[in-house]
Amino acid sequence: MADDLSSFVEEQEIPQLREFLLGLEPPEPPLLLRNDILMAFHAYCEQHPEAGDLAGSWRFLRKTQEILFAADLLIIIYRHRRANCRIFALSPENDQLTALSVLDFLTLKERLLRPELPPQQRTLALDLAPFYDYGPGLKDPNTIGQGIKFLNRHMSGNLANHPEKWNRSLYEFLKLHQLHGVQLLLNGTLVGNSEGLEAALGQAMDFLERCRYPDDLARIYQRLAKFGFLEGWGDSLPRILETMHLLQDILEQPDEANLEEFLSRIPMVSKVVLLSPHGWFGQDNVLGRPDTGGQVVYVLDQAKALEEFLTGDLKSAGLDIEPKILIITRLIPENEGTTSDQRLEKVKGTANVWILRVPFRYPDQSVVPHWISRFRIWPYLDQFAVDAEEELRRELGGRPDLIVGNYSDGNLVATRLSKSMGVIQCNIAHALEKSKYLYSDLYWHQFEQDYNFSIQFMVDLIAMNQANFIITSTAQEITGTDNSIGQYESYQFFTMPGLINVVSGINLFHPRFNVIPPGVSQEIYFPYNRxxxxxxxxxxxxxxxxxxxxxxxxxxxxxxxxxxxxxxxxxxxxxxxxxxxxxxxxxxxxxxxxxxxxxxxxxxxxxxxxxxxxxxxxxxxxxxxxxxxxxxxxxxxxxxxxxxxxxxxxxxxxxxxxxxxxxxxxxxxxxxxxxxxxxxxxxxxxxxxxxxxxxxxxxxxxxxxxxxxxxxxxxxxxxxxxxxxxxxxxxxxxxxxxxxxxxxxTWPLHCRKLTRLTKVYGFWRYSISQQAKTRLNQYSELLYHLYFKERAGRLS
Structure with missing residues (x-):
């Protein structure tokens, strides 16, 4: 497949654009990035005022992210839309732009930038695209980051078009709900299937509309139990009736807004685990080492706000249940006068939010006593995940309802816990290291001693692809802007020469991405005139x-x-x-x-x-x-x-x-x-x-x-x-x-959206065919054991 320059610029501009491109001097390394390309073209235009208007050439070059110099060819990475790149080769002989596959491009790039590698070496190619056949995909890059909206539309369409299958899934989903060992919502014995659910709904709503004791909630639920409805539908007669109306509308005429609102009312979340493993995490003067303090503040504020929101959420469902939130981090015996050596620490100003510290262990199971840089903690995380599961089961009396990872290490541990415990998992990256350091993938071997990027980038890929949903603070984190590549977008394809060529690392068009900005504590940060x-x-x-x-x-x-x-x-x-x-x-x-x-x-x-x-x-x-x-x-x-x-x-x-x-x-x-x-x-x-x-x-x-x-x-x-x-x-x-x-x-807005995501993606996770997702999980498991553990073990 081939295009030519006339597909992108006017015919009269082609001579000048060709002259500019073919006249570029190869730098060292033989690679030009977007800003360098534009600066060079600006200088060219100043030197050639006779060229006239080159507006089309400017548009073309603004979308050119990278130019690679390969002997007599120019390899051009053309980002025609966010999250969409095309790769062309331009020769001096003609105006034709020959399309290159991602693998061919990465192989060529590897050879050009690391010529000292053995010429016959075959580098492992990683392509996860074939495993993304288990769910729907977005089409418009501008909708990336609005996964919940897309998913609600998709699921409500399935409820309308395939009612037998999806109504059965919804019925089974409602029937399985328990909190703290108490069965909620449906009695599966009295309401035996989705058809029975519709009939029971009609009876229950008829009773509620004629109820002569609207303020006696205990008596209302006692009567509803005879129809097969248990606690959890609401804390008042109007709320219960409204929730049941939403369910009836979904069963009869599904609508995306009604589906989201109904799922948001299901009492599914009371126990939450937030992971920030690398430690130095506390309250008084223990707010992270350099570059991690912001994350500590974020997690503490999020935990406090989640407790407050979930307390109200459970109450509105009619349940007298106190939520519990555990922040799991590392226990550090050499605590330097802080609380980092305490196993359990209550978070101030909360009823039931705790910092639970679990130590890192050497292979002989002795405790690692000192603080370790987050770039060197990888050998300890596998055992940490095992120990953390044991500790949190003890503290929670069972498994949590939601696991939230923070940063690369927290996301990896969240992935391990989610797999082991069968719990929905959310990832928050805060910032991905790959975008912070120029050429961090190409020259990974030079960064390795200090940063171990060969491990971290694989950890990111494993966790991204296994998360049930990912939240970011901005859309730019995912797909960047028209002028810059997003942090997650940079994982679509890249090479770590001599180690791995990532042909397709993440599918940005999968609806797992959602933008939910954080807030700040309004008790602390309030207007100056108060x-x-x-x-x-x-x-x-x-x-x-x-x-x-x-x-x-x-x-x-x-x-x-x-x-x-x-x-x-x-x-x-x-x-x-x-x-x-x-x-x-x-x-x-x-x-x-x-x-x-x-x-x-x-x-x-x-x-x-x-x-x-x-x-x-x-x-x-x-x-x-x-x-x-x-x-x-x-x-x-x-x-x-x-x-x-x-x-x-x-x-x-x-x-x-x-x-x-x-x-x-x-x-x-x-x-x-x-x-x-x-x-x-x-x-x-x-x-x-x-x-x-x-x-x-x-x-x-x-x-x-x-x-x-x-x-x-x-x-x-x-x-x-x-x-x-x-x-x-x-x-x-x-x-x-x-x-x-x-x-x-604000944090209340953040927590409302996070809780809705948990419930909507919980239903999605339950309803989709697990076979294809299992293939992705199994492939990720191979990468974890054969790649991650092998390389992390070298740091021990």
């Missing part, structure tokens, strides 16, 4: 810390402390780009006159950092402060702030008419952005990644380009100028940021 909720003592304490305290953890004494503050808070690593923000601020004299810069970041002494990258950024920060003589305009607080102190910090900055800036080079989501918005603080955040889906540019905040320091500071200057001219300007952005956060990004 003065009565702000204790004066804490306000003074945090204000002093931000602006005046002088000790070894605070650097910089503000010469004009009354100027509005530019506030930022993050760990000090390259991707967060705090040094980039300080350098941009140092170079902009107008901004330095208008505002101070206040940052909360890691520690000020590089010798106290345990992370090499962080220590390097700390040293760089000191150099910038000296280079631009910023000690009177920049204040650096190098200490950990508790969540309540952080919330008050946002509000104090808002009191002073300040702003929050998040200048990361890439941000998968951006919880600090939400924290600031919920506090009523105007926000400026990177345009690369999740903030694109949080902020409505120039309405509820601003998107900035951290790669262009001058434009970034120009936007800050413009905002402060407008504020100086009209005080309502600041107020308007504060109000709209708050409205956006409260309407779209």
């Amino acid at each position: 003065k009565r909720s702000r204790p004066a003592k804490m306000r003074k304490q945090v204000s002093d810390l931000l602006f005046s305290t002088e000790d070894g953890d605070c650097l910089g004494r503000l010469a004009e402390p009354d100027k509005p503050p530019i506030f930022t808070i993050a760990r000090l690593d390259r991707i967060k780009n705090l040094t980039g923000l300080v350098e941009a601020y140092g170079q902009d004299q107008e901004l330095r006159q208008r505002a101070n810069l206040v940052m909360v970041a890691s520690v000020v002494d590089p010798e106290r950092s345990k992370d090499a990258e962080e220590a390097a950024e700390i040293r760089k920060m000191h150099g910038l402060l000296d280079q631009y003589q910023l000690h009177g305009q920049v204040r650096w607080i190098g200490k950990f702030l508790g969540k309540r102190e952080t919330g008050e910090a946002y509000r104090i900055v808002a009191d002073r008419g300040g702003i929050f800036v998040q200048p990361a080079l890439f941000e998968a989501f951006g919880l600090t952005i939400l924290e600031a918005m919920h506090s009523g603080l105007p926000v400026f955040a990177t345009q690369f990644g999740g903030p694109l889906e949080i902020i409505e540019h120039e309405h509820s905040g601003f998107l900035i380009n951290p790669a262009d320091p001058a434009s970034m500071t120009a936007r800050l200057n413009e905002f402060f100028r407008h504020c100086a001219e009209d005080s309502r300007h600041w107020q308007g952005f504060s109000r709209r940021a708050l409205e956006r956060a409260q309407s779209r990004f």
Whole structure:
């Protein structure tokens, strides 16, 4: 199959486009990525003004993700839509674009980029596409991330078109439900099949509509039991009747909205397990090591919000059942004065949420005493999953109703537990390492000593493909943008030369993907103008810390402390780009006159950092402060702030008419952005990644380009100028940021959607043919035992 350039650009542009493409100088490695291609074409256009309008060529090159130089051929990766790539070879002889298969492309790429490999070596090819024949597939890339909507439509269509089979599945699904050993919903003896269910429904609804004791719930359920209906239909007569009406509508005339609403009312979830195995997970001063603190905050907040939501959910079903949530992490005997060596720790402010710690063990079953980097924990996870199952069965008195994995290690353990216990599994990646490091797959062997990507990328593939559903904070995590490939999309095909060629690693069009953004604790992050909720003592304490305290953890004494503050808070690593923000601020004299810069970041002494990258950024920060003589305009607080102190910090900055800036080079989501918005603080955040889906540019905040320091500071200057001219300007952005956060990004919304997903996918999991899914699971099991365990074992 072949196209030619005329399929993509106008005939008159082809000579210039060919000249540009064939004139490109092969770099080292012989590979050009999208940004490099566009920069080269921009330079070409400037050098050839006579070429005229090349709009078609620009469109073609903007969709070109990669160009590989192969002898006299150019290999072009053309991403014509999100999650859809075509691979072409262009020769100097003609305009023809010859299509290449993914396997041929990966084989060629492997040879070109690793010429030292044996020429006759045959690399393992991994293709999971044939195993995706067990379920429906989406067609439109723009619907990826809306799996529940698609699945409800598919299942309601099956209920309508194949009522005998699917009504029977629905009946059996309802009949099997128990919580805490109590049978719910249906008595299978009295209601023996789906036809009997329809008849019993009619009798029960007739009784409910004529019931003379509408407030006596116990007596109502006593009467319903005679028709075969047990507890769990609702906590009032109207609720019970409404739920039964939904079921009757589904049996008679299925509708996707009714199906979702009915399934959401089934009391299916009371025991939840959240997994974050790599440890250093606690509450007081135990919030992860570098690069994991955000995940700890996320999981703790999610657990608290889930308990609150499930309490109401079970009550609305008419059940007096207390939910229980276990956060399973690693027990670390060498605890450094923290609670990391405690087996069980109650989560503060909850009724029944616990941190359950399970140790890593050596092959001789002795406990691993010290903390281990998350890049080196792989040898311990197989036994950890076995031990965790035993511990959680003891704590829960049985199995959970939902298992949620976090990050690559948590997702792998969730996969093992789900398989062993027969429990529905949800994956949350937070951020996939493959997208963080340029050429991490191509040069995996160079990264291996520090990061062990050969193991981690396979772990991601196994867990992605076995999860019942996957949730992400943004759609970009899955399919990226028109200009960039998504994190999950990068797993569609790739090569790790000499090790494995992944021809088809993940099917993005399977309806397992759903976008559910997190929230923040609204008890902690609330608007600055809610003065009565702000204790004066804490306000003074945090204000002093931000602006005046002088000790070894605070650097910089503000010469004009009354100027509005530019506030930022993050760990000090390259991707967060705090040094980039300080350098941009140092170079902009107008901004330095208008505002101070206040940052909360890691520690000020590089010798106290345990992370090499962080220590390097700390040293760089000191150099910038000296280079631009910023000690009177920049204040650096190098200490950990508790969540309540952080919330008050946002509000104090808002009191002073300040702003929050998040200048990361890439941000998968951006919880600090939400924290600031919920506090009523105007926000400026990177345009690369999740903030694109949080902020409505120039309405509820601003998107900035951290790669262009001058434009970034120009936007800050413009905002402060407008504020100086009209005080309502600041107020308007504060109000709209708050409205956006409260309407779209809250934990109650997150938990409602997560619980609905569990119930809908639970029915789907029960109803589909298990044979094909079993084939995928068996293949994944082979990869786990023959690939993962073998390579992980080398680290022992």
